[in-house]
Structure formats: C-alpha cells, structure tokens
Amino acid sequence: MSASAEATVVITHDVGLHARPSVKFTKLAKTFAAEVEIALAANGPWFDAKSIVKVMAAKAPKGTVLHIRASGDGANDAVDALVELVRRGFDEGANHVRTA
Amino acid sequence: MSEPLRLQGISASAGYAEGPLFDLDQTVVSYVGKETADEEKAALETAIAVATGRLTALIEMAEGDAADILEFQIAMLQDDALSSPAFAAIRTGLPADKAWRQALDTEAAGYDASDQDYFRARAADIRDIRDQVLRALSEDGDVQAPAGAILYGEDIAPTRFLETDWSRGGGIALRAGSTASHVAMLARSRGVPMLVGLGALLAHLAGAALLDAEHGGIVLLPSKADIDAFRQSSSSFRARRDRAGTFLARPAVTKAGTAVRMQVNIADPSEVDGIDIATCDGVGLMRTEFLFGKTLPDEETQYRAYRKVLEWAGDKPVTIRTVDAGGDKPVPGFTVEESNPFLGLRGIRLSLARPEVFRVQVRALLRAAVHGNLKVMFPMIAIVEEYRQATAMFAEEQAVLATRGIVYEMPPLGIMVEVPSVAIVPEAFAEAAFFSIGSNDLTQYVMAAARDNSAVAHLNSVRHPAVLRLIAAVTAFGQREKIPVSLCGDAGGDPASIPSLLEAGLRALSVAPAQLAMAKAAIADISV
Numbered sequence: 001m002s003a004s005a006e007a008t009v010v011i012t013h014d015v016g017l018h019a020r021p022s023v024k025f026t027k028l029a030k031t032f033a034a035e036v037e038i039a040l041a042a043n044g045p046w047f048d049a050k051s052i053v054k055v056m057a058a059k060a061p062k063g064t065v066l067h068i069r070a071s072g073d074g075a076n077d078a079v080d081a082l083v084e085l086v087r088r089g090f091d092e093g094a095n096h097v098r099t100a
Numbered sequence: 101m102s103e104p105l106r107l108q109g110i111s112a113s114a115g116y117a118e119g120p121l122f123d124l125d126q127t128v129v130s131y132v133g134k135e136t137a138d139e140e141k142a143a144l145e146t147a148i149a150v151a152t153g154r155l156t157a158l159i160e161m162a163e164g165d166a167a168d169i170l171e172f173q174i175a176m177l178q179d180d181a182l183s184s185p186a187f188a189a190i191r192t193g194l195p196a197d198k199a200w201r202q203a204l205d206t207e208a209a210g211y212d213a214s215d216q217d218y219f220r221a222r223a224a225d226i227r228d229i230r231d232q233v234l235r236a237l238s239e240d241g242d243v244q245a246p247a248g249a250i251l252y253g254e255d256i257a258p259t260r261f262l263e264t265d266w267s268r269g270g271g272i273a274l275r276a277g278s279t280a281s282h283v284a285m286l287a288r289s290r291g292v293p294m295l296v297g298l299g300a301l302l303a304h305l306a307g308a309a310l311l312d313a314e315h316g317g318i319v320l321l322p323s324k325a326d327i328d329a330f331r332q333s334s335s336s337f338r339a340r341r342d343r344a345g346t347f348l349a350r351p352a353v354t355k356a357g358t359a360v361r362m363q364v365n366i367a368d369p370s371e372v373d374g375i376d377i378a379t380c381d382g383v384g385l386m387r388t389e390f391l392f393g394k395t396l397p398d399e400e401t402q403y404r405a406y407r408k409v410l411e412w413a414g415d416k417p418v419t420i421r422t423v424d425a426g427g428d429k430p431v432p433g434f435t436v437e438e439s440n441p442f443l444g445l446r447g448i449r450l451s452l453a454r455p456e457v458f459r460v461q462v463r464a465l466l467r468a469a470v471h472g473n474l475k476v477m478f479p480m481i482a483i484v485e486e487y488r489q490a491t492a493m494f495a496e497e498q499a500v501l502a503t504r505g506i507v508y509e510m511p512p513l514g515i516m517v518e519v520p521s522v523a524i525v526p527e528a529f530a531e532a533a534f535f536s537i538g539s540n541d542l543t544q545y546v547m548a549a550a551r552d553n554s555a556v557a558h559l560n561s562v563r564h565p566a567v568l569r570l571i572a573a574v575t576a577f578g579q580r581e582k583i584p585v586s587l588c589g590d591a592g593g594d595p596a597s598i599p600s601l602l603e604a605g606l607r608a609l610s611v612a613p614a615q616l617a618m619a620k621a622a623i624a625d626i627s628v
Contacts, residue, residue: 015218019172019225026175052172053181057210059219 003034004071005079009086016061021090026052028085032078034070042067049082105305105320107298109273112284115293116334117271117311118327121320122245124253124260131197131238137190139395144186144196146432147236152177154232173229182207182229197237204230245270250311250318256283262368262390266292271311273298273318278553285540285590286367289612347620348379354602355627361608362623363419364616365588369405372412375613382416382473383409384536384610385588388423388461392431396457402464410472417473419536419588419610421516422461422490424479426450442550447480447516452489462497469509477514477536482521484528487513517585518542523570526577535578536610539589543567562591563600575605586610595622602628 011017017025029036029049036049040060047054049068060066066086070078085091134140152174159170176182185206189199204226211223245251247268251260255276261283264270272287277296287294293313310319310330314337319326352360363384366372372383391397391405410418425431426438426446434457438444451458465476478490491513501508517523518538523546526535539562544551546567549559561567571587578585586608591597593615601609602623611619 016216018218019222020168023168023172023175048181051179051181052175053179053207056176056219056222057207059211059214059216061216061218 003073003075004069005075006067006069007079007083008065008067009083011060011062011064011066011086013086013089013092014062016064017055017058017066017086019056021092022052022055024090025082025085026050026055028081029078032070032074032081034072034075034078036068036070036078036082039067039069040064104322104326107273107318107320109295109298109316109318110279111294111313111316112272112277112279112296113287113292113294114314114337115271115291116314116330116337117248117250117269117293118330118334119248119250119270119309119311120246121252121273121305121307121309122249123306124251124256125235131195131234133195137193140190140194140196140199141187142433143237144183144190144200144233147196147200147233148177148183149437150236151229151232154236169225173225173232176225176229177233197234200233200237201230204233250309252305252309261286261292266290271295271313273309273311275299278551279557285612288590288593289365289367289614290371291614341617344617344621347624348617349376350620352620352623354623355625358602358607358628360602360623361586362616362620363417363586363588363608363610364613365610366409366613369408371613372409377413377416380416380613380616381608382413383418383420384586384608386418386420388421389425389429389431392423392425392434396431396434396460399460399464399467402461403467406464406468406474407471410468410474413472415473417475419475419477419514420465421477421479422448422451422458422465442544448478448486448490449480449482451478452486455493458490459493459497462493463501465511466494466498466501466508467506469511470507474509474511475514475534476511477516477534479516479538480519480541481515481517481529482519484531487515487529487532514584516541516588517574518545520545520570523574526574527581530581530583532583534584534586535574537571537574537585537587537589537606539567539571539587539591542570542589543591546570562589562594562597568600568604571601571606572604579605584608593619595619598622599626599628602626 013021037046038049038058039046040058047058049055068079068082134143155170155174159167186199186203189202190196208223208226211219211226214220245264247265248270250271250273252273255274256272271293274296275298279296284294293311295311295313295316295318305320307321310322310326312333352362361381363382364375364380365385366383367387367390386409391402406420424447426435427442435450436445445453468474478487481487494513498508498510512533514534514536515529515532516538517535518541522529523542540551543560543562547559547564549556551560575585587601587606588610591601592609593611595618598619
C-alpha cells in the first residue's frame with residue numbers, strides 16, 4: 001500500500017524556517033517511514049524534509065506558504081504532524097524570538 | 101615589560117620544562133594528502149566524526165542559544181546532504197581538505213546570496229562547520245612543534261603525543277585534559293612533564309614559559325627571579341630522580357628480602373632504544389594499538405616491530421598484547437563509533453568481530469616468535485569462549501604458515517585480567533598460559549568510574565578494598581594452579597600503590613620505563 005498526502009501551511013514564526021525550527025522539523029520528519037518533502041511553491045522545487053541541509057537551503061521566511069507532501073507508510077500522519085508543528089510556531093513563544 | 105602570568109593546574113606527569121609555548125589549537129591547516137581516493141574518503145569521514153564528537157561534548161556544557169547553535173551544527177554535520185558533494189569531488193581525485201572546503205564554500209555561498217538577513221547570517225555557521233572539520237583533518241597532518249616546546253591547548257590526541265620528538269625536552273600544558281587519560285599515561289611512561297586542568301580562561305598564549313609539573317604550575321613571561329627559582333627546583337627534582345636511579349641497575353628486593361620481578365610497559369618499538377635490558381626482567385606489556393595509529397599495519401610492518409623488541413630483549417620474555425583498540429583508543433577504519441565505548445566493541449571483542457584484521461596480527465606474531473622469548477596476551481577477555489576463539493585462530497594461522505613453508509613458533513597465550521567477570525571467577529580461565537592484571541581497566545570497571553573523567557577520579561583507586569580483594573584472589577588462584585600472574589597497569593609504577601599490591605600477593609609488576617627506578621626504590625622500603 002502506498003499512501004500519499006499533501007497540505008499547505010503558512011509559516012508564522014518571526015524569522016521563518018530557520019536553524020532551531022529546522023532541527024525540530026527534520027527530527028519530526030525522520031520519525032516517519034514515509035518520504036516527506038517541502039516546497040515553497042506548488043510546482044516545486046521539492047526538498048527532502050528529513051535533511052536539515054535541504055530544509056535550511058529552502059530559506060523559507062515568515063509568511064511563506066509551505067507545501068508539505070509525503071508518500072509511503074504513514075504519509076497522512078507525517079503531513080498532519082508537520083503541519084501542526086509549523087502552525088504551533090515550532091513550539092516557540094511568539095514573544096520569545098531568538099536569533100539562533 | 102609585561103608582568104609574569106601564573107596559572108595553576110594539576111600534575112599529570114611530574115617534571116620540569118622550559119621552552120616556547122606551541123599552540124595546539126592553531127587553525128592553520130596543513131593537511132597531508134593521502135595516496136588514494138579511498139584513504140581521502142576515510143580521512144574526511146574520520147574528521148567529520150571527530151568534529152561531531154567535539155560538538156557533542158560541548159553541548160553538554162552549553163545552554164540556551166549556545167546549545168541550540170551546537171545542536172544545529174551537529175544536525176548539519178550528520179546530514180549526508182552536506183558532505184555528499186565533497187565525497188563526490190574526492191572520487192574525481194580531489195584531496196579531502198580541498199573537496200570539503202569547496203563543498204562547504206558552495207553551501208555557504210547559497211546563504212550569502214539570500215536577501216534575508218537571517219539566512220545570510222547562516223553562512224557564518226557553515227564556515228564554522230567547515231573550519232571544525234578542516235581542523236580535525238589537519239590534526240591528522242604534520243604541524244610539528246619546535247624541539248623542546250611546551251605544547252599548549254585544550255587537549256591533545258595520543259597520536260599527536262607519539263608524533264612529537266621529546267628527546268630534547270618539552271612538556272604539555274592543557275586547559276582541559278585528565279591525569280587518567282591515555283596521553284597522561286604515555287607522558288608518565290616517557291617522563292614528559294604534563295599539566296592538565298589549567299582552565300578555559302586563556303585560549304591562545306604564546307612566548308617563553310616555565311612548566312613545573314611537579315607542583316602543578318606554569319609561568320608565562322617569567323621574570324629573572326622566576327627563572328632562577330625554576331631552575332633550582334628543576335635540578336633538585338633531577339637529583340631526587342637520580343638518587344632513585346641508583347636502584348635502577350639492581351634487582352628489585354624488599355626490605356624483608358622478597359624479590360619482585362620488574363618488567364617494562366612499552367607502546368612503540370623505538371622506546372626500547374632508550375632502555376638498558378639489564379635493568380628489567382623483560383617486557384610485561386607491549387601495546388600494539390599505536391602501530392594501528394592511522395592505517396591498519398600490514399603483516400610485514402607488524403612482524404618487524406615485534407621482532408625488533410624480541411631481539412632487544414634477548415632471552416628475557418616479551419609479552420605482546422594483541423590490538424586493544426576501542427574504548428579511548430579509536431583506530432580509523434577499524435573501531436566503531438559507540439555511545440559507550442568502554443563497554444562496547446573493544447579489545448578482543450573487536451579483534452574477533454574483525455577476523456580479517458586480527459589474523460594479520462596473529463601471523464605477524466607467530467613469525468616473530470622465532471626471534472626471542474615471546475608471550476602473547478588478549479585484552480578485554482570476559483568469557484573463556486573468547487580465549488578459545490582467539491587461540492583457535494592462532495592454530496589456524498599456524499597451519500597456513502606451515503603449508504607456505506614459513507618459519508613460526510607458537511607462543512604461550514595468556515589473558516589480561518581486567519574485566520571483573522575474570523577477576524571474580526579466575527578458575528574459568530585455568531587453561532590460559534598466564535594472567536596479566538590490567539589494573540587501570542579492572543579498577544574503572546569495578547568502581548564504575550571512568551578513568552578519563554576527573555569528576556569521578558576519587559573513585560578510580562586501585563587501592564579500594566574491592567579492587568585489592570580481586571587482585572589478591574587472582575594472585576592466590578595463580579599460585580595454586582601454577583599460572584604466572586603479573587600486573588601491568590599504572591598502579592605498578594605508583595610508589596603509593598606498590599605496598600598494597602605486594603600485600604595482595606603480587607611478585608611481578610610491569611611499569612613504565614620512566615617509573616622503573618622509582619618503583620624499585622619504593623619496593624626497597626617495603627617490609628613484605
């Protein structure tokens with residue numbers, strides 16, 4: 001069985017998908033067996049969501065509509081969990097903006 | 101003129117050194133290219149692992165933003181996407197340092213081009229990561245300190261110590277480090293003065309310095325009075341050491357007339373050039389992992405190293421320990437990365453897991469045995485099956501040599517007693533030809549106190565009754581069963597521990613060559 005899922009979410013974090021959120025994002029992505037990718041536009045380019053090098057290289061600032069897609073085992077769960085993480089501002093308080 | 105600067109540390113190896121400071125942590129990169137692309141690849145893999153390991157160690161002391169940055173850097177370093185362009189470049193013939201620099205510069209340039217301040221700033225992170233790996237790569241290279249220099253830095257790798265020419269003096273002064281580290285052990289064995297724990301205050305120092313590793317101090321920019329006082333202490337230390345030296349040429353005998361067999365521990369075949377064989381009863385421990393420093397040595401290299409020591413010793417025994425890599429002695433391309441290496445695949449466990457490497461050493465030993473009085477022992481034996489598997493490999497390789505018509509001899513095969521399972525039940529190992537107690541590891545395993553961690557140094561004592569009771573039991577068993585027992589850990593050369601070891605029944609010790617005289621002098625004072 002090969003499931004696939006896709007969703008979009010707006011990055012509300014002040015400096016976008018930066019270093020610390022990228023660590024959290026890729027760590028969470030790696031907990032799923034499914035292949036997970038992100039893109040800044042619906043037509044790509046797509047980046048491996050489990051590679052922090054690729055996720056950082058996407059350079060997604062605040063306000064970006066982040067496209068997340070997954071295929072394979074647990075694809076739905078993976079997309080849901082990652083969307084949720086972005087929506088929660090990567091679990092960092094809005095007033096707690098750090099530069100790292 | 102600046103004021104003298106005085107720093108206090110902990111003595112890891114007593115002695116005095118006067119000379120220029122040499123910064124071990126300088127970032128100048130002088131990577132030495134390798135012969136093949138495979139070796140370049142291995143060098144880069146090792147350097148990435150070393151850099152990751154350093155960051156992981158730092159993260160434990162960092163908090164908040166600093167910890168976040170380190171975690172980010174570690175995640176980047178562990179991502180194959182970062183290194184794959186470099187490995188691809190290596191396959192096209194580029195050396196590891198150029199390949200890595202090129203790949204990371206390209207990655208950094210991607211951030212430089214961003215119109216967002218935040219992402220532009222990440223280029224600095226990429227360059228930081230780049231330089232950490234380049235530093236790890238260059239340490240493998242050949243930045244030589246001037247003769248007689250005092251090596252100053254955060255810490256020092258055992259290979260670095262061994263590459264340094266200590267014949268014209270010099271010493272070691274570390275901001276971190278530990279008196280129980282492998283390098284500290286080597287320093288005591290070579291009589292190289294060494295201080296640890298100077299603190300992290302001063303990152304880069306230079307100029308002339310006075311290292312007093314007897315009392316634990318170092319003076320930079322010394323005054324004339326400092327220099328005069330230093331030279332006086334230094335010559336007094338030499339005089340005391342020379343007095344002990346009068347014991348060197350005599351056999352070791354206690355006040356009560358009990359004879360003690362005194363052998364030496366060596367790590368590098370060249371060490372025997374500085375030792376008079378008449379002053380000792382042979383070699384109680386020849387380590388072989390340093391032959392395995394950067395690449396796996398071939399059979400011929402090993403054979404020549406073993407033969408040199410056997411011929412030096414004449415008819416006196418030379419006990420060679422099969423490779424004891426792992427733990428705090430990693431060997432690129434041989435050992436594996438583990439979260440808890442002291443409890444992992446090290447010593448005989450690793451040798452049995454990598455028989456193709458071990459068999460090379462076995463053949464070299466069988467061939468060398470015809471040149472003297474060789475004994476071979478296996479490190480980290482925990483169960484008798486390991487001893488049987490290892491001895492079976494000796495029998496198999498003996499048959500291989502016989503069919504090829506190559507001369508060989510089967511040496512007596514013994515074991516290190518350093519895992520508590522052996523010390524507690526020595527009768528399970530009665531088939532071994534001899535026992536050699538490795539007190540460093542036995543102590544750290546009995547006390548559950550790592551020997552390279554100064555925070556638990558107070559627990560790491562061979563004189564704890566639990567350790568001494570095991571040593572006494574092993575010694576008594578050996579006497580009953582006519583199995584020779586000796587001890588080859590640091591405790592054997594420590595005047596404060598020797599009385600307890602003799603009371604536990606030991607009559608054979610193997611010590612660092614530099615400690616032989618002091619140990620004999622200490623034995624002469626004991627009434628056992």
